[in-house]
Amino acid sequence: MLSFKQAFLEVEKFIAEADFSGNPTELYDPISYSMNLGGKRVRPATLLMVADIFEANKLDALHAAMGVEVFHNFTLVHDDIMDEAPLRRGQDTVYKKWNRDIAILSGDVMFVKAVDYFLKLQPAEKMGRVLRVFNKTAAEVCDGQQMDMNFETTEEVSIPQYLRMIELKTAVLLAASLKIGAIIGKASEEDADNIYEFGKNVGIAFQLQDDYLDAYADPRSFGKRVGGDIIANKKTYLLLEAMNLANEEQKLELKSCLDGELSDDDKVNRVKAVYDQLKIPQLSQLKMKTYFDRGMEALTKVNVAQEKKQPLMDIAEELMYRNI
Amino acid sequence: MLSFKQAFLEVEKFIAEADFSGNPTELYDPISYSMNLGGKRVRPATLLMVADIFEANKLDALHAAMGVEVFHNFTLVHDDIMDEAPLRRGQDTVYKKWNRDIAILSGDVMFVKAVDYFLKLQPAEKMGRVLRVFNKTAAEVCDGQQMDMNFETTEEVSIPQYLRMIELKTAVLLAASLKIGAIIGKASEEDADNIYEFGKNVGIAFQLQDDYLDAYADPRSFGKRVGGDIIANKKTYLLLEAMNLANEEQKLELKSCLDGELSDDDKVNRVKAVYDQLKIPQLSQLKMKTYFDRGMEALTKVNVAQEKKQPLMDIAEELMYRNI
Incomplete structure (x- = not known):
């Protein structure tokens, strides 16, 4: 059984050892940068905990955890452009440190890299199941971000609309991470x-x-x-x-x-x-x-x-x- | 045997019948809009031709063709923001017709939708092979776009660098489309x-x-x-x-x-x-x-x-x- 602390440390270690380098460097440096800004790693760490409960293969679990965390960071990189946010976790955002175009394109590459991690899962059947959960969630997270932006200029936002927005923007990615942990295990x-x-x-x-x-x-x-x-x-x-x-x-x-x-x-x-x-x-x-x-x-x-x-x-x- | 003209018409029909609607509409309207701006459909149509040569399942071929075309349109939507291009095929670009944030986020959803089409392929083994080709190519296309942007401010660009840029930005997606057609067939x-x-x-x-x-x-x-x-x-x-x-x-x-x-x-x-x-x-x-x-x-x-x-x-x- 894995405690959150243990799972967190495993995620941190895997991220520290990951190689996000590539060419042109403008496109790949922001990936390492944003992946190493820190954070609570709630999604990947709890994914590992669930995977452990259901006796998943450890490397599969780590790859899926990375997929989820890279995707999460992709959403932050693009959201920060839209919100024109200068700081994230006390450091410059990608959009601020580099520029808008690099933030767009390097965010796009992060999405590709997230999918790459899921493509490592075995067997193919399971990989397909996981990718379907992931991809549905990815669209929902975008829907939630758009709803959130729409709310800024909407006069009347109802409580159900608000709850649906936070469900999509925040909750479904945690839910999907846990479910993916369960799927790659024997749940x-x-x-x-x-x-x-x-x-x-x-x-x-x-x-x-x-x-x-x-x-x-x-x-x-x-x-x-x-x-x-x-x-x-x-x-x-x-x-x-x-x-x-x-x-x-x-x-x-x-x-x-x-x-x-x-x-x-x-x-x-x-x-x-x-x-x-x-x-x-x-x-x-x-x-x-x-x-x-x-x-x-x-x-x-x-x-x-x-x-x-x-x-x-x-x-x-x-x-x-x-x-x- | 499928002529280009026949393949083109099949692609057009499939696109016309596709349902890209969703909520919030700001995020999904630009998808139908850009998919219906027209174009030569070279990538999806030649994918269908190759799939036909190798006797692929027709619906698989159409889904893969859509995946490629939706991805291609995603790159156009994001590129147009970076290039601040007002027009595409004589019509307003998504970034111009809506706004920058919608173009970023609706582009992101198009990437998700492209992956969705590939996730429909059967069996899972083949779907995995196709997605690996697609995903590698997706990163390369981003690399090519970044190289192209870098060239604007680079004093000396060599011929080999230039050829590599057009290979990545333009050629690999055509190559991958054809290869995907071959893979879903019996090549x-x-x-x-x-x-x-x-x-x-x-x-x-x-x-x-x-x-x-x-x-x-x-x-x-x-x-x-x-x-x-x-x-x-x-x-x-x-x-x-x-x-x-x-x-x-x-x-x-x-x-x-x-x-x-x-x-x-x-x-x-x-x-x-x-x-x-x-x-x-x-x-x-x-x-x-x-x-x-x-x-x-x-x-x-x-x-x-x-x-x-x-x-x-x-x-x-x-x-x-x-x-x-």
């Missing part, structure tokens, strides 16, 4: 599907928790400024739910905070005051808990001994209740 | 490799012919302005070879044409005068012919009856000697 179709449901629901819960923490984290331990989403007028679960529940007066207050020219501190305080009146923090925690529990329930149904699933439950709890 | 490894060599060399010859025609086509039948490459200072085979062969005086004349502020007509005439002195048109036709013959020779080695290969030879000749 039954049913177990693989339940593993997917676990990942999907826990992934949605993660994102809801992200929204919550952005406004309500303890500033002493939170890595970034508390209230960043409020300052940026981001349509988070908190804001959308608040707009749903607000009376006319509260709606006006929220709108005047969003449209007005308040100082950042005033804006954060006044928006949070409305959130508090409407019990948005409690509501968002409840919503998060609902998805988290649904995920855990799906994991419970997976037909392997409880002690084998325990490390997955532990890491899900740990990631969820960070910084509270 | 031997050796025949598939010879078919690849045929496509690669003929592809390089096509591009050399493109360079030649850009300066020397009959203006009455040429679709665009003759001399466009010269006006744009494009490092074509003609210019690179001329810089190689020029004496000091001719070099100065070429450089003063490139750097100067001549009218377009004067520039074209004076550069072509140097080309003519150096016998560049004849040289470029010889070079083209060398690659073309090398391609035909590879096709000759393919172990099928001559009459089966004839339609491929015919279309290669036809495409090569267009507009002369």
Whole structure:
């Protein structure tokens, strides 16, 4: 049985030893660069954990884990162009360090490299099953990114639309990673599907928790400024739910905070005051808990001994209740 | 035996009937749009011809042909962003009609859709072989595009570097399309490799012919302005070879044409005068012919009856000697 820490170290080692070099170097240097920016490696590490539970071939598991992580980094490289984001994990983004064209094209090559890793899997039947899961997910992640961009200019975003967006943009890739781990192991179709449901629901819960923490984290331990989403007028679960529940007066207050020219501190305080009146923090925690529990329930149904699933439950709890 | 015309019509029919719709629509509308901009469909149609020669399953052949054509259109959508090109086949490019972000993301989805078509092939072993050829080629096409962009700011580009660039940017996708047609049929490894060599060399010859025609086509039948490459200072085979062969005086004349502020007509005439002195048109036709013959020779080695290969030879000749 593999703990998250062990799996994480295996992923790090495999990435450190991977050779992403190629010519022209402008196209390949950004691949090593972004793969070595760090990160929690949640997707590849949990893929390894599931693969281990289902007794997959280790090298297959590592190749699939790399495929997922390279793909994830491809999405970051392209997203950073669209968001014109200068920094990622405290370092220059590819788009900033090189330029837009290199970020587009080197991102494209990363997609190719991700598929390359999956093409190493054996036998071909299994490789096909894995690639089908991966490819469906790849399109969904793009759909989620487009929905997210659309939301910036959409007046009314409903809660179901928002939940669907975070499911696609964030949750399905975690779900697919876990399912791929199950497939390259000896999991039954049913177990693989339940593993997917676990990942999907826990992934949605993660994102809801992200929204919550952005406004309500303890500033002493939170890595970034508390209230960043409020300052940026981001349509988070908190804001959308608040707009749903607000009376006319509260709606006006929220709108005047969003449209007005308040100082950042005033804006954060006044928006949070409305959130508090409407019990948005409690509501968002409840919503998060609902998805988290649904995920855990799906994991419970997976037909392997409880002690084998325990490390997955532990890491899900740990990631969820960070910084509270 | 399938003629190019028949194969072309089958491709057109399959594209017309394909459903590229999806949500969010911003992401999927550009796919139908670019797939329906037209074009000669050389890659998918010749794939069908080769598949037919080797008695492939028809639906497999059509799926593979679509995979190749969707991938080709993905590269055009991303290239047009990099080149900031407003028009493609007389219509707005995706980047112009929608915007940069949609062109990036919808291009990404097209890559996913291309892989999807290959994932339909049966049996899994064959699908894996085809995807490996495709994926290697996909990376090479990106490499070629990056080389091409690098050349814009490189002082000295050698002829071998230039030939390698057009091989990667243009020729390998034709070669891979033909090889994929062979693989999904019953071709031997050796025949598939010879078919690849045929496509690669003929592809390089096509591009050399493109360079030649850009300066020397009959203006009455040429679709665009003759001399466009010269006006744009494009490092074509003609210019690179001329810089190689020029004496000091001719070099100065070429450089003063490139750097100067001549009218377009004067520039074209004076550069072509140097080309003519150096016998560049004849040289470029010889070079083209060398690659073309090398391609035909590879096709000759393919172990099928001559009459089966004839339609491929015919279309290669036809495409090569267009507009002369």
